Amino acid sequence: MIIAIDGPAASGKGTLGKRLAHHYGYRHLDTGVIYRAVAYAMIAMGADLNDEALAVAVxxxxxxxxxxxxxxxxxxxxxxxxxxxxFPKVREALVNFQRQFAADPPGAVLDGRDIGTVICPDADxxxxxxxxxxxxxxxRTLEARARGEDADEEAVLADILKRDERDKNRTVAPLRPAADAHTLDNSNLDIEAGVRAAIxxxxxxxARR
Incomplete structure (x- = not known):
C-alpha cells in the first residue's frame, strides 16, 4: 500500500507521516527533505539558489x-x-528516486506537496x-526555538504565506489536492489526534478495497 500525504500544513506533517508509517510497518519518506538537501548543498557552497543547472547537478x-x-x-x-x-528539471531529476521508494515492499508513506498529484497519482x-x-x-516557531534558533513568529508566518503562494502558482506540480484526496484539517488537533484521524x-x- 502507498499512502500519499500532501498539503500546506508542513509543520507536523512529517511527524504524522512517520507515525503513520510506524503504525503500519511501512517505510517513510519526507520528500521535502530531498529538496532541502539540494538547497543546503547549494547554500553550503555559496551558490546562487536560482542557478537551475547547478541545482539539477546537485x-x-x-x-x-x-x-x-x-x-x-x-x-x-x-x-x-x-x-x-x-525548477522543473530539479523535480524531474528526483521523481524516479521517490517513485522507486514508494514501489518497494512492504509499503510506504510519502509526504510532500505533490505526492498524490504527480509522484504517486495511483496511491491507495x-x-x-x-x-x-x-x-x-x-x-513552526516553537519547533525552531526548541532547536535553539531565534525565530520570530511574524517572520515565520510571512515565510509560510510566501511559500504557499509560490507553490500554488508554480508551473510544474503546483500545490493542490488530488481529486480523490481526503482533507485533514489539523488546526485544532495535536499530533496524537492527527495520527488517529489519519489512521x-x-x-x-x-475497508472499501
Missing part, C-alpha cells in the same frame, strides 16, 4: 545518508528548498493536510 548527486542532518529543518534551508523545488490513500497559517506559524482515513479506504 540533485543527481544526493546522498540519502545525509537526509537526517538537523540543519535541513532550519527556516533558511526551507526557504531555499521552496526556490529549487520550483491520499491525505491533504491543511491548517490555519497562524497555527502553523506558531507551531481512520486509511482504515476506511482499506
Amino acid at each position: 540533485a543527481l548527486e544526493l546522498d540519502p545518508e545525509k537526509f537526517g542532518n538537523p540543519i535541513l529543518k532550519t527556516q533558511k534551508v526551507g526557504e531555499g528548498a521552496s526556490v529549487v523545488s520550483a 490513500v491520499k491525505i491533504f493536510v491543511v491548517a490555519d497559517p497562524r497555527v502553523r506559524a506558531r507551531r 481512520a482515513i486509511v482504515e476506511a479506504a482499506r
Whole structure:
C-alpha cells in the first residue's frame, strides 16, 4: 500500500507521516527533505539558489545518508528548498528516486506537496493536510526555538504565506489536492489526534478495497 500525504500544513506533517508509517510497518519518506538537501548543498557552497543547472547537478548527486542532518529543518534551508523545488528539471531529476521508494515492499508513506498529484497519482490513500497559517506559524516557531534558533513568529508566518503562494502558482506540480484526496484539517488537533484521524482515513479506504 502507498499512502500519499500532501498539503500546506508542513509543520507536523512529517511527524504524522512517520507515525503513520510506524503504525503500519511501512517505510517513510519526507520528500521535502530531498529538496532541502539540494538547497543546503547549494547554500553550503555559496551558490546562487536560482542557478537551475547547478541545482539539477546537485540533485543527481544526493546522498540519502545525509537526509537526517538537523540543519535541513532550519527556516533558511526551507526557504531555499521552496526556490529549487520550483525548477522543473530539479523535480524531474528526483521523481524516479521517490517513485522507486514508494514501489518497494512492504509499503510506504510519502509526504510532500505533490505526492498524490504527480509522484504517486495511483496511491491507495491520499491525505491533504491543511491548517490555519497562524497555527502553523506558531507551531513552526516553537519547533525552531526548541532547536535553539531565534525565530520570530511574524517572520515565520510571512515565510509560510510566501511559500504557499509560490507553490500554488508554480508551473510544474503546483500545490493542490488530488481529486480523490481526503482533507485533514489539523488546526485544532495535536499530533496524537492527527495520527488517529489519519489512521481512520486509511482504515476506511482499506475497508472499501
